[in-house]
Amino acid sequence: MEPIHLFDLAAKQSHWLAVRQNAVSQNIANANTPRYTAVDVEPFEAIVRKTTLSVAATAPNHITSTPAETLTARPRKSDGWGTVHSGNSVSLEQEMLKAGDISRNYAFTTNIVKSFHRMMMTAIRG
Amino acid sequence: MIDPLNASLRIAGAGLQAQSTRVRVVSENLANAQATGTTRGADPYRRKTVTFENTMDRALGASLVKIKGVGVDKAPFRVEFEPSHPAADDKGYVKMPNVSLLLEMADMREANRSYEANLQMIKQARSMQSMTIDLLRNG
Numbered sequence: 001m002e003p004i005h006l007f008d009l010a011a012k013q014s015h016w017l018a019v020r021q022n023a024v025s026q027n028i029a030n031a032n033t034p035r036y037t038a039v040d041v042e043p044f045e046a047i048v049r050k051t052t053l054s055v056a057a058t059a060p061n062h063i064t065s066t067p068a069e070t071l072t073a074r075p076r077k078s079d080g081w082g083t084v085h086s087g088n089s090v091s092l093e094q095e096m097l098k099a100g101d102i103s104r105n106y107a108f109t110t111n112i113v114k115s116f117h118r119m120m121m122t123a124i125r126g
Numbered sequence: 127m128i129d130p131l132n133a134s135l136r137i138a139g140a141g142l143q144a145q146s147t148r149v150r151v152v153s154e155n156l157a158n159a160q161a162t163g164t165t166r167g168a169d170p171y172r173r174k175t176v177t178f179e180n181t182m183d184r185a186l187g188a189s190l191v192k193i194k195g196v197g198v199d200k201a202p203f204r205v206e207f208e209p210s211h212p213a214a215d216d217k218g219y220v221k222m223p224n225v226s227l228l229l230e231m232a233d234m235r236e237a238n239r240s241y242e243a244n245l246q247m248i249k250q251a252r253s254m255q256s257m258t259i260d261l262l263r264n265g
Contacts, residue, residue: 014258018130021254022188025134025247029141029191031240032148033178092243103250110257117261 009048010113016044017106024098027090035087038095133186134251140190141244144178147193148237151176152230159225167215171223173199199224 020041030036081091151174161171179194201224209218 015130018134018254021247021251022130022134022137025137025141025244025251026188028240028243028247029137029144030178030180030189031141031243032145032236033180033191036180092239096243096246099247099250103254106254107257110261114261 006116007113010109010116012047013044013109014106016041016047017102017109021099021102024095024102027095028092031088031090031092031095033088036090037088038090040098128186131251131255133188135248136186137188137190138244138247138251140192141247142241144191144193145237145241145244148176149234149241151196152234152237155225155230156227159223159227159230161223162211162220163213165213168213168221170203170213170221171225173201173223173225175199 023039023041027038081094083089155173158171162168163170175197177194177197178191180189180191182188183190203221203224205219206222207218208214208220211220214220
């Protein structure tokens with residue numbers, strides 16, 4: 001049976017947001033570390049595009065790309081607002097904006113899951 | 127790698143620890159801003175500095191911040207003319223600590239700001255976790 005696509009997408013999105021929250025935390029913790037470069041994760045669109053183009057395994061010895069593998073968001077160099085003299089490229093303001101964005105999107109995703117779940121329960125209960 | 131939200135709690139915790147050590151060093155400097163020597167021509171208190179470094183935590187799969195070391199400021203001491211002071215040299219000059227109150231205040235403000243940012247991260251990771259747990263309610 002085909003898994004319900006919305007739940008799958010919402011789970012992926014919330015995992016991505018959690019990884020991004022992790023990256024933002026790292027940046028903020030290292031906001032005063034000399035020669036630290038700010039990191040960020042791959043945008044969600046890129047991850048979705050990558051996962052939809054995965055190759056199907058038709059034989060038992062084929063290597064499949066599991067969703068967990070394709071979703072490991074690697075930290076990458078972010079487009080920082082500027083680098084200070086010590087070589088640190090973290091801007092606390094920028095990180096706070098990112099954090100607000102993450103929080104908002106996470107609430108959005110969980111609320112979508114909640115309402116979709118409620119709709120399904122209504123359909124089941126009749 | 128553990129759950130990213132738990133990892134971000136730990137990372138922010140390490141950040142809090144680093145920044146609180148920095149505040150401690152600032153308060154040491156401020157408390158000793160007038161601490162001169164006691165013998166003739168002795169050196170006074172030397173300003174302490176704190177440096178951070180980021181270390182890759184393999185179990186966590188993330189880079190934590192930690193204190194690299196507490197060093198001393200090599201800046202020259204201020205001298206004041208005070209012949210009756212026990213630490214005065216032959217010409218009557220006393221070496222005062224190389225602590226600048228303005229610099230320490232700026233450093234303290236920055237530490238405070240970074241501490242608040244880390245605290246905000248902890249709050250947010252917690253609220254995200256509770257949002258997920260709330261999915262189980264009214265199910």
